[in-house]
Amino acid sequence: MQDIFVSNLSEQISHWAEAFPESKIVKDFSQVPSKLNGATVGDGLVFWLHVNEEKPDSLSSMVVNIVSRFQSAKVVVLANAPNQADCFAALSAGAVGYAHAYSPPAMLTEIKTVIDHGGLWLGKELLQRLIETSTKLVGNQPAYVNGLLDQLTNREREVAVEVAKGLSNKEVAKLLNITERTVKAHLAATFERLGAKDRLQLALMLNTH
Template sequence: MIRVVIVDDDPMVRTGLRLILGGEPDLDLAGEAGDGRQAMAVIRGLRPDVVLMDLRMPEQDGLVTTELLLSRPAPPRVLVLTTFDADDMVLRALRAGAHGFLLKDTPPAKMIEAVRAVARGEPVLSPSVARQVIAAATGRHEPGRELAARELAALTDREREVAVEVAKGASNAEIARTLSVSVATVKANITRIFAKLGTDNRVHVAMKVRDAGLL
């Protein structure tokens, strides 16, 4: 079972998410919260696998809450909920370690699969939205380009190829087909990429690739 906590200040949004996710046999809606401060207490007690996190909330917004959560040992995976696909807070949330984000009007089936993907450790990288957000982030931070290039210089040629495919939003199976290697080889390369870049997050790898200008 994937334990899920919903964090959103709009009761209607929380109700909608419960209706969408509650009927799935592998998803356990463990709890919910209406703001960031309440969320910290709820998450501490329930220890969910995935947190659906709204960004704009009173008391303590989702960005601060995400940063606090992900600074702790063994944190949950955070899937950001947003109304805007180019919100600066989304960019900051991704850099803080969020594993992906969803627009609130995402179709139910895709929302369900996004929760499952994040629970598996895969990012939610929408071809039409995530690339815009990542590209926007790289365009505003030129020093980040130089830093990313130095970090990616530690990768082998094969690891760099895999990293580029990750940045395109490809799954492990898709990368294996593109590079004509086994899925096991792809997984091994991703493990080494994570170690060299000091992350366990495919979104961070994608952002480094974009920062370095490899796409």
């Protein structure tokens, strides 16, 4: 997938370039066709929209403009100052991810992996708030949740339960005394086995009344 960073910066933040060496940067998404040298636009595109304290309505408009012009593209908003209102505005407008503009390269590549598989990406604090709100409204019967957990290995089950509480990979690794890489491996296996697209969906699947 081609990565396009939309930003007023003259050059990419080092983290962006390190995560996606072949990516391009434009000041306006209308410049994209010329940047792709005539290649089919929209298909396989990920727009990383860099914003800095835009109002929610303005942010929504920016996302809608990209999604309407490149219907098969995915949009991830990178904010200098992430906040809940902007996050929900971006997702409601059609974005599939929302993160800090200075996220480390490893996180950026993880974001892309999640959205490539049809999932949504939110920052840790926003994800925890959404999980807390959603799980108060939606609950599953214990038998259903136990049936899902029975499909996992003991360690996968331990990781899944903690992730469903909103803990980060780093926090789960510390709690279970394993490496973050091991957490990622168990989580990937869990997503595939249970058919969960992202951490939020997993949390909703494993939430009981």
